[in-house]
Amino acid sequence: MIAPLPAPLASWSEAPRVRPLNAEAVRADGRYVLCWLQQALRANDNPVIDAAIRLGNALGLPVLVYQGVREDYPYASDRLHGFMLAAGRDLARDCAARGIACVQHVDRAGMREKGLVYRLAADSAAVLVEDQPTFVARWQSERVAARADRAVLAVNAACLVPPAVLGDGIGSTSAFRRRHEPLRAEWQHATAEVPAVARYDGSLPFLPDDLGAMSDADLDALVAAADIDHSVPPSPLFVGGRTGALEGLQRLVGAVLPSYAGTRNDATRPKGASMLSPYLHFGVIGPREVMDAVDAAKAPAACKDKFADELLSWREWFHYRARTLAAPERYDRIAGWARETLEAHAGDRRWDGETLADILHGTTQDETFNACQRQFLIDGWMHNNLRMYWGKRIIAMTADPEAAWAVACYLNDRLSLDGRDPSTYGNIASSFDGGAPARDEAPVYGKVATRSDGSTRHRPNGPQWLHEAANRPAPTPTVPDEVPTERYLVGS
Template sequence: MPDPLRQVVTDPRVHRRRPGPPDADGRCVVYWMQRAQRATDNPALDAAISVGNALRQPVVVFLAPIPFYPHGNLRHYQFLFQGFEELATALARRHVGLVFRFAPDHRIEAFADEVGASLVVGDENPLREPSVWRERVAARLRAPLWTVDADVIVPSALLEKEQYAARTMRPRISRLLPQFLAKPVTSRARVPWVTARRVQSRLPSAQIPDAFPVGRNVSPVAGVHGGMAAGRAVLRRFVRHRLEGYATGRNRPERDGTSQLSPYLHFGHIGPRTVAVAVRDADVPAADKEAFLEELIVRRELAINFVRFNPRYDRLDGCEPWARRTLDEHRGDVREYQYAEAVLEGAETHDPLWNAAQRQMVQVGWMHGYLRMYWAKKILEWSESPEAAMEIAIRLNDRYELDGRDPNGYTGIAWAMGGKHDRAWGPERPVYGKVRYMSFASTGRKFDSKAYVARWLGDGERR
């Protein structure tokens, strides 16, 4: 086996889903791009290029957006599609081709046969649906399928099992980080993909075709643009203007002091390594960098670890036994307020802070992280059962947040409602039992909640 090929095979980021060596007589290496929608800082693309170069074969990216992802709607798809236009040019700079197709031509197996793939490379996504698709494709492909952990810094396989909490995750991450947190290198394919091969492709466009049957019940967010260039611009602005002060300012929802990079990370328009290296190398106090890298690496990769190793990540029975027990004991407690999902969705509760947070999410597809905790905990308090609360929170989060349908979302909700990665707290309270509680009074005192409420509800709606 040539050395570069051996390097790819032994890389802990690489999973051989359909094992076997790439076919030296194949015509090209195909990268089936799903989660990591970018041309740089993309370890899956790098692996495809390394194999292509070792075999002296060109590399082509196959991109086929599908309209039926659960809870996906126009808001998400517009952001996703906005990233497509610049991809072709950015890939061409690496001498890599792009073939863009819709259903019924969206099957990777058929495409791999059509172009004589020696190997199909994919990118990892720990969520249930993409995992099932990956398994199905692995069973049907003729070529081997290797998938690459492209959206974490520390390969998730090296963490071996579900981690109990940030305190068990942190030492493992710290030990492995120096090996994996390096500035991404951008190599080129030695044999360029030649488009004259007559392989049919649509022109990648930000325009969602009318016939693309995506749910149109949630409108796109005006003024927010998806894509690699937009993601890099958001990162640049954050590092320049808001990283300094992040350690103390990040829990001030009225100030927008966080990066707002979560939609770009979710859609793979920016890689976590690019973000981490920019922050690590910034000229700001160490405390601000550490606070940010704790969220981006320890917390984010803990969420990915949870979803990867716990198949019940979106259900209460995926949470710790102590939390399930205490919630069970308080199942029959009187709920002072109980709201139907439609009332919550319409931001019509008695609580102006909660309504403002809900309104922020519905209007701009993003909610401040501090308020996401409060938002989910109140849904637990105001629902008929913890199970119903979790289902409602997941539905609303996934429908409206641009960064929804992400391991971070399922983990955040499991943390808020089911004590995941948390511990038992006293005193025991109605409904919550020993699950950590947040009150309107104490949450509202920690920042200028009046300014936040006025911003999202308007003065007329403050109660």
């Protein structure tokens, strides 16, 4: 049984974003409303915080924002840890500016804490979490909601239009667009931020880390002291935190958007794509803020429309889809016809002799694949136009389609700053089952459409660009004995 929405949230204009996760009531004896952020790492225009303040104000209680960074989430590495801690530092500073207490803890040698969220929840009136449909943020929220003896409420912070207002049963991207587009203007207007009644300065069950006061060197030291994968280094391309997100937004409206409709699909152009996906994945910036800037920008309508289609139609479609699946990270989400035809060709001869190390390190016999993979290895991001080629090539480089799914998710999740996202699994699934079944059967792929590298190689400078991209000096992350199983990935 699930509890009804508490009255202060039921009457909120953003109520469709909020979903009770358990049957427990709000506890009047709580000392604060706990706002536990795993991925929506921003202090402003954050519906999770706004919902917490609204509930706290109605109860006469302060809000306590909590971010904990553990060492044992899948793929924890210098790259992901560093990006999250930089976002966390700005979260702390911007919460302080809003008059909200934000407490943080980073597990590391000699400073490990167990069950912090449960300990903090024990003194709360209610726990607000973000409503993420994939990966750790989903599994952990569900786990905490099942064990907590007070209300746990999930708030959608990732989408412009809350998926709940779209209704059930949308089965295609065209139907999604028809339902989604008319609702955008209404949801783009942020509700005014209300001040919190008070700042929590009471006792805590642990000694927090003061991320807000830390220098870059301090953050680096935290990452170095954590027991995580140190073989995946930070991306030199993506500056963490709000500085990076806002620079990215400036770059989008100033340099990218004016020609976006024509250049977005050209991987050889350094300013063709927005490169905002890492910031969107970690919620350092939200789609509302991005669309406000896009609307205000000087750019042709066709370019703004194209961008809105990527950010709002495609991204929010995959969020919507993931919500309908018990485990969006699992191979069985791929359409039955595609699994059938791929499995029928599982015995076909594969691309010669590629090992997991070759695939991971971008040292295969396929120059274009290596160019793609080295973007993941070095930059922690890959251009959109390369990703479909990359996903489909993995099908031919691995023993069978299920192994291909596991390897593609593994590489994307471990290396890409925007991995582990509803868009990760939705798009990898599309590289297996996107489009209609082909009439003719191809080796290995069966009726699944194949993809050439022509959209990059046939550009004027394409061959040279691919050659250089495939030979960029890249880090060589450790090679596992085998890629993680789905049981591990879906957190069961």
